[in-house]
Amino acid sequence: MSPLTTIRTVAALREAVAGRRVALVPTMGALHEGHLSLVRRAREHADFVVASLFVNPAQFGPGEDFQAYPRDEARDADMLAAAGCDLLYAPAAGAMYPAGFSTKVSVEGLTEFMEGAVRPGHFQGVATVVAKLLIQCAPAFAVFGEKDFQQLAVIRRLALDLDLPVAILAGPIVREPDGLALSSRNVYLTSAQREIAPGLYETLRDAASQIARGEGIAEAEAQARRALLNLGFDAIDYVEARAASDLTRLGPAGPMNKPGRLLAAARLGRTRLLDNVPI
Amino acid sequence: MSPLTTIRTVAALREAVAGRRVALVPTMGALHEGHLSLVRRAREHADFVVASLFVNPAQFGPGEDFQAYPRDEARDADMLAAAGCDLLYAPAAGAMYPAGFSTKVSVEGLTEFMEGAVRPGHFQGVATVVAKLLIQCAPAFAVFGEKDFQQLAVIRRLALDLDLPVAILAGPIVREPDGLALSSRNVYLTSAQREIAPGLYETLRDAASQIARGEGIAEAEAQARRALLNLGFDAIDYVEARAASDLTRLGPAGPMNKPGRLLAAARLGRTRLLDNVPI
Numbered sequence: 001m002s003p004l005t006t007i008r009t010v011a012a013l014r015e016a017v018a019g020r021r022v023a024l025v026p027t028m029g030a031l032h033e034g035h036l037s038l039v040r041r042a043r044e045h046a047d048f049v050v051a052s053l054f055v056n057p058a059q060f061g062p063g064e065d066f067q068a069y070p071r072d073e074a075r076d077a078d079m080l081a082a083a084g085c086d087l088l089y090a091p092a093a094g095a096m097y098p099a100g101f102s103t104k105v106s107v108e109g110l111t112e113f114m115e116g117a118v119r120p121g122h123f124q125g126v127a128t129v130v131a132k133l134l135i136q137c138a139p140a141f142a143v144f145g146e147k148d149f150q151q152l153a154v155i156r157r158l159a160l161d162l163d164l165p166v167a168i169l170a171g172p173i174v175r176e177p178d179g180l181a182l183s184s185r186n187v188y189l190t191s192a193q194r195e196i197a198p199g200l201y202e203t204l205r206d207a208a209s210q211i212a213r214g215e216g217i218a219e220a221e222a223q224a225r226r227a228l229l230n231l232g233f234d235a236i237d238y239v240e241a242r243a244a245s246d247l248t249r250l251g252p253a254g255p256m257n258k259p260g261r262l263l264a265a266a267r268l269g270r271t272r273l274l275d276n277v278p279i
Numbered sequence: 280m281s282p283l284t285t286i287r288t289v290a291a292l293r294e295a296v297a298g299r300r301v302a303l304v305p306t307m308g309a310l311h312e313g314h315l316s317l318v319r320r321a322r323e324h325a326d327f328v329v330a331s332l333f334v335n336p337a338q339f340g341p342g343e344d345f346q347a348y349p350r351d352e353a354r355d356a357d358m359l360a361a362a363g364c365d366l367l368y369a370p371a372a373g374a375m376y377p378a379g380f381s382t383k384v385s386v387e388g389l390t391e392f393m394e395g396a397v398r399p400g401h402f403q404g405v406a407t408v409v410a411k412l413l414i415q416c417a418p419a420f421a422v423f424g425e426k427d428f429q430q431l432a433v434i435r436r437l438a439l440d441l442d443l444p445v446a447i448l449a450g451p452i453v454r455e456p457d458g459l460a461l462s463s464r465n466v467y468l469t470s471a472q473r474e475i476a477p478g479l480y481e482t483l484r485d486a487a488s489q490i491a492r493g494e495g496i497a498e499a500e501a502q503a504r505r506a507l508l509n510l511g512f513d514a515i516d517y518v519e520a521r522a523a524s525d526l527t528r529l530g531p532a533g534p535m536n537k538p539g540r541l542l543a544a545a546r547l548g549r550t551r552l553l554d555n556v557p558i
Contacts, residue, residue, distance in 0.1 A: 010442055014444070100436075100525075101440050102386050102387045102388045102436055102440060103385065103386050103387075103406070103436065103437050103440035103441055104385045104386075104387065105382065105383070105384050105385075105441075106382065106383045106384075107382050108381045108382075110381060131441060132441060132442055135441055135442050135443060135444075136442045157379075157381055157382065158382050161380050161381060161382035162382055162384075162410060162414055163289055163411055163414050163415045164414060165293070246379075
């Protein structure tokens with residue numbers, strides 16, 4: 001197959017997408033089958049699929065893995081081309097954040113719990129770069145994965161609030177055969193940690209069934225946290241049942257009145273694993 | 280002349296501007312000759328001139344004049360039509376900030392002194408609504424007045440940082456025959472205050488000449504503050520000499536190495552007057 005065209009500037013991007021109905025798949029590279037499923041979903045909606053590759057320093061906190069984050073653009077480009085992507089937009093950090101850059105986009109409310117509480121500033125970094133990418137590319141569609149479920153809610157809110165003329169599409173989580181959600185950070189796991197990791201999904205499914213059966217939400221969450229520690233997870237950042245639509249807290253036990261989502265983040269050594277399941 | 284077409288929704292705005300090369304003049308209404316000069320400037324650059332009229336609650340602080348701010352849409356529409364405006368976009372507050380609205384745009388640095396120090400949150404309100412207007416209307420040009428000189432710098436930064444494909448144009452201050460800068464808030468002045476008001480411009484011109492002659496900047500600023508109090512101003516929020524390009528503080532006395540601007544805000548009763556002059 002022909003190598004994927006790669007561009008690095010906003011001007012080149014605008015020229016490439018002018019007059020086209022575009023779907024954008026924003027990524028930080030280190031691609032896996034989850035990303036490729038988003039590219040295929042993008043293909044279903046648009047004639048021209050752009051993937052962006054930008055490891056966004058603004059969404060990493062001090063002490064996080066910005067430097068270590070896996071990077072292999074040539075491999076990513078081959079995978080994208082095979083999945084049907086038309087163009088790779090891979091700007092340099094200096095192009096995205098030139099000297100004097102001063103503007104921040106924040107989403108309040110949705111960013112004040114779970115990932116937002118554990119990673120201060122993370123969602124401001126995400127919101128700012130996603131706003132920039134959506135303005136730069138002006139896509140009709142942008143596709144994000146449900147693995148980062150809270151991020152998806154933040155981006156939907158951002159696009160709505162800023163009147164960006166884009167439809168935000170979600171792609172379901174892609175998993176390993178043993179249930180582990182695909183993540184670029186799974187490469188950090190030791191083989192011992194890799195054996196423990198699928199327990200996150202299993203534990204969430206069990207807890208979601210409990211809640212769906214009408215057992216107490218707080219008790220199901222607490223039990224899931226204990227189960228994860230027993231399985232060998234080193235720390236549990238959160239296990240929370242929330243409304244799938246707006247991430248408000250689900251009420252006390254009783255018949256569910258809206259679709260729920262059970263979301264968790266747990267640590268194996270220094271690696272944080274995120275996962276979520278419908279309730 | 281034919282009455283000006285007025286629309287109230289983003290959808291109608293997008294339909295009206297589709298395929299056109301547009302210049303946008305954002306206003307809060309209560310129009311005067313200063314605004315009309317911006318409309319005429321817009322006309323020079325674009326085939327289709329849109330004025331927006333939105334008294335943006337987010338940029339008023341508690342205790343400020345949001346409720347009292349003068350509103351007369353019919354008069355504004357007539358003035359805009361006469362000045363060559365093609366379309367008035369006057370959204371309702373509920374359309375701009377629907378229930379659940381959570382996104383804020385902030386510009387750091389530039390907003391931390393002068394108006395930003397006196398009016399906390401003001402520039403976040405301005406940046407958020409201007410980002411929305413620019414995204415809604417997608418104009419090739421947007422025109423702002425130099426009377427709000429710091430706001431202009433904030434908006435230039437915002438447009439650059441968010442990659443908005445718009446050229447920001449500035450219109451010079453329009454003044455009464457006695458030198459008072461036109462402002463929608465001048466109607467608040469009593470006749471006694473109105474007599475004092477032109478002293479702001481005169482004082483700034485004198486101080487700018489002093490600085491241009493090489494006299495000390497800090498001394499010229501302090502002298503201007505004293506002069507304004509002697510003229511009858513009730514309080515001086517600031518008198519500051521800054522670089523016109525990026526509003527950095529001008530260095531100590533000596534030959535000017537970049538174009539400067541002397542900016543001030545002073546109060547007559549509860550009315551704040553802003554003005555600025557080149558150095």
